Amino acid sequence: MTRDLSFKLALGLLVVFVLVALFGPYLLEHDPLRGSLRARLDPPAWAEGGSAEHLLGTDRLGRDVLARIVQGARISLAVCLVVIAIAGSIGTALGTFSGYVGGWVDRVLMRLVDLALSLPVILLALLFAAVVGPSFLNIVIVISMVLWSQYARMSRGETLRVKNEDYVDLARTSGLGHVAIIFRHVLPNIAPSLIVVATLQVGVVIVLEASLSFLGVGVPPPNPSWGGMVAEGRSYIVTAWWVSALPGIAIVLVVMAVNVVGDALTDRINPGLRGRGA
Amino acid sequence: MTEPLLSIRDLTVRVGKHPEAPSILDRVSLDLMPGETLGLVGESGSGKSTLGMSVLRLNSPRLAAGTTGQILWQGRDVQKMSARQLRRIRGEEISMILQDPMASLNPVQSIGVQLREALRRSGKRNLSAAAEAALAEVNIPSPADRLRAYPHQMSGGMRQRIVSAIGLAQDPNLLICDEPTTALDATIQYQFLELLAALRAAHDMAMLFITHDFGVVARICDRVAVMYAGRIVETGPVAEIFARPAHPYTRALLASVPSTRHAPRRLPVIEGQPPAVGNRPRGCPFHPRCAAATDQCQSVPPRAEIRPGHVLDCWHPQEIAHDPA
Amino acid sequence: MTPPDRALRVVPERAETPPRPAPSGPPILEARRLGRAFKVRGGLLHALSNVTLSCAPGTSLGIVGESGCGKTTLNRLLLALDRPTSGEVMFRGKPLSDMSRAEMRVYRRAVQPVFQNPYSSLSPRMKVRRIIAEPLSASREMSRAGVRDRVIEVLEQVGLSADVADRLPSEFSGGQRQRIAIARALASRPELLLLDEPVSSQDISIQAQILNILKDLQEDYGLATLFVSHDLATVRFMCDEVVVIYLGRVVERGPAARICTTPDHPYTAALLAAALPADPAAPATDTPPMGELPSPLSPPSGCAYHTRCPFAQEICKQERPVLKETPRGEVACHRVSAEGWS
Ligand SMILES: Nc1ncnc2c1ncn2[C@@H]1O[C@H](COP(=O)(O)OP(=O)(O)OP(=O)(O)O)[C@@H](O)[C@H]1O
Ligand SMILES: Nc1ncnc2c1ncn2[C@@H]1O[C@H](COP(=O)(O)OP(=O)(O)OP(=O)(O)O)[C@@H](O)[C@H]1O
Ligand code: SF4
Ligand code: SF4
Ligand SMILES: [Mg+2]
Ligand SMILES: [Mg+2]
Numbered sequence: 001m002t003r004d005l006s007f008k009l010a011l012g013l014l015v016v017f018v019l020v021a022l023f024g025p026y027l028l029e030h031d032p033l034r035g036s037l038r039a040r041l042d043p044p045a046w047a048e049g050g051s052a053e054h055l056l057g058t059d060r061l062g063r064d065v066l067a068r069i070v071q072g073a074r075i076s077l078a079v080c081l082v083v084i085a086i087a088g089s090i091g092t093a094l095g096t097f098s099g100y101v102g103g104w105v106d107r108v109l110m111r112l113v114d115l116a117l118s119l120p121v122i123l124l125a126l127l128f129a130a131v132v133g134p135s136f137l138n139i140v141i142v143i144s145m146v147l148w149s150q151y152a153r154m155s156r157g158e159t160l161r162v163k164n165e166d167y168v169d170l171a172r173t174s175g176l177g178h179v180a181i182i183f184r185h186v187l188p189n190i191a192p193s194l195i196v197v198a199t200l201q202v203g204v205v206i207v208l209e210a211s212l213s214f215l216g217v218g219v220p221p222p223n224p225s226w227g228g229m230v231a232e233g234r235s236y237i238v239t240a241w242w243v244s245a246l247p248g249i250a251i252v253l254v255v256m257a258v259n260v261v262g263d264a265l266t267d268r269i270n271p272g273l274r275g276r277g278a
Numbered sequence: 279m280t281e282p283l284l285s286i287r288d289l290t291v292r293v294g295k296h297p298e299a300p301s302i303l304d305r306v307s308l309d310l311m312p313g314e315t316l317g318l319v320g321e322s323g324s325g326k327s328t329l330g331m332s333v334l335r336l337n338s339p340r341l342a343a344g345t346t347g348q349i350l351w352q353g354r355d356v357q358k359m360s361a362r363q364l365r366r367i368r369g370e371e372i373s374m375i376l377q378d379p380m381a382s383l384n385p386v387q388s389i390g391v392q393l394r395e396a397l398r399r400s401g402k403r404n405l406s407a408a409a410e411a412a413l414a415e416v417n418i419p420s421p422a423d424r425l426r427a428y429p430h431q432m433s434g435g436m437r438q439r440i441v442s443a444i445g446l447a448q449d450p451n452l453l454i455c456d457e458p459t460t461a462l463d464a465t466i467q468y469q470f471l472e473l474l475a476a477l478r479a480a481h482d483m484a485m486l487f488i489t490h491d492f493g494v495v496a497r498i499c500d501r502v503a504v505m506y507a508g509r510i511v512e513t514g515p516v517a518e519i520f521a522r523p524a525h526p527y528t529r530a531l532l533a534s535v536p537s538t539r540h541a542p543r544r545l546p547v548i549e550g551q552p553p554a555v556g557n558r559p560r561g562c563p564f565h566p567r568c569a570a571a572t573d574q575c576q577s578v579p580p581r582a583e584i585r586p587g588h589v590l591d592c593w594h595p596q597e598i599a600h601d602p603a
Numbered sequence: 604m605t606p607p608d609r610a611l612r613v614v615p616e617r618a619e620t621p622p623r624p625a626p627s628g629p630p631i632l633e634a635r636r637l638g639r640a641f642k643v644r645g646g647l648l649h650a651l652s653n654v655t656l657s658c659a660p661g662t663s664l665g666i667v668g669e670s671g672c673g674k675t676t677l678n679r680l681l682l683a684l685d686r687p688t689s690g691e692v693m694f695r696g697k698p699l700s701d702m703s704r705a706e707m708r709v710y711r712r713a714v715q716p717v718f719q720n721p722y723s724s725l726s727p728r729m730k731v732r733r734i735i736a737e738p739l740s741a742s743r744e745m746s747r748a749g750v751r752d753r754v755i756e757v758l759e760q761v762g763l764s765a766d767v768a769d770r771l772p773s774e775f776s777g778g779q780r781q782r783i784a785i786a787r788a789l790a791s792r793p794e795l796l797l798l799d800e801p802v803s804s805q806d807i808s809i810q811a812q813i814l815n816i817l818k819d820l821q822e823d824y825g826l827a828t829l830f831v832s833h834d835l836a837t838v839r840f841m842c843d844e845v846v847v848i849y850l851g852r853v854v855e856r857g858p859a860a861r862i863c864t865t866p867d868h869p870y871t872a873a874l875l876a877a878a879l880p881a882d883p884a885a886p887a888t889d890t891p892p893m894g895e896l897p898s899p900l901s902p903p904s905g906c907a908y909h910t911r912c913p914f915a916q917e918i919c920k921q922e923r924p925v926l927k928e929t930p931r932g933e934v935a936c937h938r939v940s941a942e943g944w945s
Contacts, residue, residue, distance in 0.1 A: 161385045164430040166718045167726040167734075169684050170787070174738035175711040188728045322778025322806045338773075377777060377804075378722040419671075419898030423645035431643065434719045434800070435670025435833075457777075460803040461719065463669040463833035464877035490806040493879030534811040536836040544818075545811035545840065551762055552809075 010260035017254050020070055021077040030064035032071040032224050038062065044242050057242045059233060065242060068224035069250055075225050079140060080205045084198050087144040091151025092194060096186060099159030116149035121208060129217035139218045143208050147201060154197050158190035200262035203255040210251050226251050282309040283484050284333065284452060285350040291328055292344030299344055300556035302328050304508040313478065315485040317495040320505030321552045326488045327377050330454045334374055335364060369399050373445040377456035379437040383429040389440055390425030393447065400448040412443040417469055435461040446477065454486045459494060471498050492535055496520060504528045507553055507563035514588035524584055524595040526568045570594045629696060630657035631795045631827055632681060632714060638689035639676050648899050650676040651851045658795055661825040665842030665859060667832060673851040674831045675719065678799045682716050712742060715793040719800040721780035725772035731783055732768040738791040757786040762812055778805035782813065795827040802837065814840055835874060839863040847871050850897055850907040857932025867934040869912045906937065914938055
């Protein structure tokens with residue numbers, strides 16, 4: 001009962017997050033990039049000295065925090081989608097191939113996966129930023145370079161499982177080629193697990209993107225990113241806590257919601273013994 | 279009188295929550311005493327596996343949502359247990375050997391890893407030796423080498439025995455076996471049944487034994503329940519059911535057993551098809567295929583105990599003794 | 604000169620299957636001295652050694668043997684799902700390894716399997732219609748409407764109604780799934796069905812129905828079958844000839860009726876003795892010879908059965924008996940000669 005409730009709450013929160021990211025910027029009057037010097041570090045509406053003009057207050061350049069959080073949601077979502085698309089397709093293709101073919105190909109690719117998993121993301125990003133400068137593209141590439149390996153690992157494991165199922169052998173005795181087997185039998189049967197990985201990764205990507213932006217090698221200012229906002233506000237954390245605390249809360253909420261939903265999906269899709277219909 | 283170990287009352291399992299949804303099990307009731315072995319036989323698709331899995335709440339969420347009635351394990355209602363209580367029962371008190379051995383084996387882990395995990399959960403020490411012994415017990419040759427093998431490297435019958443080894447490793451009070459011997463040849467089946475009989479004797483294990491092999495039923499069960507279309511249509515002591523089956527379905531089933539002694543040109547079959555879950559006939563579900571059916575059979579048949587312990591749902595119980603081929 | 608008494612005690616047959624028209628034509632599929640060894644940790648595992656057999660049109664061959672003796676391995680070799688490490692599989696007289704793509708397509712259509720496990724035989728995310736149509740659509744020789752009709756036709760042949768075509772496998776019980784698998788195998792109108800324990804997961808009434816269906820197919824269309832089973836009674840019903848395998852080797856071969864009543868090889872006799880009568884009042888079968896099960900990883904010397912054989916002699920431990928012809932069939936046992944038991 002309570003699990004059901006938390007799942008619904010989390011799902012609701014995610015829906016809000018996506019809707020805000022998609023449509024939020026059109027509904028707000030304030031420009032997230034432009035501030036007014038007269039309204040610097042205004043507190044949120046409910047705090048002492050706050051006004052309804054800036055519901056969540058303003059930052060040190062007088063930019064509306066709410067507008068920036070909303071715009072930041074859009075950037076976070078964009079990073080997530082692009083990273084998951086890139087990492088997902090590369091990882092799935094390599095993992096499925098590796099698992100299906102087996103042998104030395106599999107051994108080599110799995111070494112590569114271990115390597116990717118041990119890459120120090122932050123260091124890599126710093127290096128990258130030093131060479132080509134921080135940019136949206138940079139952050140997407142760096143995160144994808146690390147995250148593809150999780151899809152590879154999952155899709156390889158699942159392919160190994162599916163490959164030994166009799167229906168794959170039966171497809172071969174019907175004269176289906178390997179490519180057709182991969183598309184018709186393997187991918188549809190491993191898709192649910194990959195969707196779970198993708199869901200759980202949304203949280204990881206948001207945190208990574210925030211950390212990188214926090215370190216100044218992510219989304220370049222003045223574009224608002226949640227991580228960047230936390231970083232910018234941290235020198236005023238005592239006097240103007242809202243500047244970094246509010247985007248911080250946004251990060252925590254979304255990541256928690258994603259994890260709750262991801263866990264629930266895992267339970268539903270891969271319930272161990274359950275659900276094989278026997 | 280002793281309390282039943284497991285007591286199922288009016289268990290109905292529907293496909294989904296809706297009260298009009300088709301039911302896979304229809305008001306099934308049974309009792310199982312400590313140390314008793316109940317054979318569950320019947321039509322493919324009559325709900326035997328669903329019944330077995332209900333006891334441990336292993337059914338898919340859709341079926342779980344449509345489950346009503348009571349399943350009392352030592353007096354406690356399984357339906358109302360918390361996830362934690364349920365896990366304890368699954369690990370320590372009731373084991374189930376699933377019909378599909380691959381569903382309970384992880385294809386990317388070696389047999390040894392999986393077996394040791396099961397043994398660890400049941401509090402065993404010295405896992406490697408215990409795992410080897412468990413495989414030897416179910417007659418897997420070269421157990422030490424086989425522990426390192428993966429499920430796909432084993433034959434069908436070996437997988438089945440490995441799943442059994444995992445189920446037995448927990449020393450359960452109740453073992454639910456869903457067709458554990460279908461892939462075994464006669465000599466190994468024989469040994470496996472001996473093993474179960476020994477375990478049963480050693481610690482009073484009760485068994486719910488799902489099978490369609492009447493030879494196995496005759497060998498190991500104390501009582502039989504015959505299922506048709508989601509209902510238990512006849513139950514009774516084994517000797518009684520074999521000697522005087524009274525339900526027309528049971529009789530027809532017993533008549534279809536093939537024999538090594540002769541090969542008829544045709545095996546006797548029950549005419550017609552078993553009904554689909556959503557499409558079960560009213561009244562006695564067997565009436566469209568029953569040779570003894572009358573108009574009366576369109577309404578639900580009464581339950582009668584025709585001899586001590588021999589209960590059946592039928593308007594026209596058959597009384598002539600059955601002649602085993 | 605007396606056969607083992609286990610074999611003697613078997614009741615003589617009552618009715619007999621009328622003899623079928625003699626097998627016609629050259630064999631569809633043959634195994635020639637087929638062997639398969641798997642590399643595993645712990646050494647080489649000889650799953651199958653030196654197996655020769657052939658499936659002619661209209662005949663039905665039974666393969667019997669204990670769990671793990673290599674029946675499925677043999678089946679997979681015959682289906683070209685696996686390559687033999689020795690010997691050859693021949694389709695219409697030509698080795699599979701020499702066949703062109705076009706020839707392979709003919710072979711794939713002509714030889715269709717049904718596997719042991721009905722749960723993993725059906726892709727969980729495909730509707731029954733697509734599952735059954737797969738062999739047809741893979742060959743791309745039939746129109747859509749043709750495929751659609753054929754699906755319904757084969758479903759009806761195995762006793763399922765047309766409306767199951769649009770459901771998913773998870774909605775079916777084990778027995779129903781196996782019938783779907785058989786329907787699929789029939790879809791491309793094969794000449795030979797390779798059946799790996801196709802009925803062991805079903806209730807006996809459905810078993811009887813399916814066995815009858817398969818027998819009809821044998822008799823009406825001359826469909827050849829290779830029937831793997833561990834159940835002698837089913838084999839007796841389905842097959843003309845039986846090959847008994849023990850630890851990867853053929854130990855006995857002969858007409859089904861003879862093997863199931865008066866077997867020559869002590870292992871076959873044990874199989875018969877261990878079969879449980881469906882009758883609790885029947886006198887308990889005396890314990891069949893059990894002993895230590897041998898492992899294909901370290902097969903016993905000499906006759907692989909000597910660790911369990913009640914008739915073993917010194918020579919059985921040292922020399923492997925060869926498969927020799929007798930008037931009753933073929934047998935590999937030191938104590939059986941053309942004249943009978945010694
Ligand atoms: N998730 C589900 N959704 C819909 N129908 C289901 C589901 N699971 C099982 N069924 C149906 O419930 C019926 C009972 O299935 P069950 O597996 O319990 O039969 P069974 O008696 O064990 O048969 P068998 O001897 O063939 O294994 C079947 O007709 C099956 O189609
Ligand atoms: N891929 C593999 N790798 C290693 N060993 C294997 C592999 N496949 C089969 N074996 C081994 O080969 C032997 C024969 O297995 P097979 O599956 O042919 O037996 P079977 O006669 O079909 O038995 P069952 O009646 O239990 O299905 C077994 O010892 C098995 O462990
Ligand atoms: S109630 Fe009627 S239809 Fe049902 S089994 Fe008895 S005689 Fe047959
Ligand atoms: S050769 Fe010897 S050990 Fe082998 S079956 Fe014959 S008598 Fe038994
Ligand atoms: Mg079942
Ligand atoms: Mg097998």
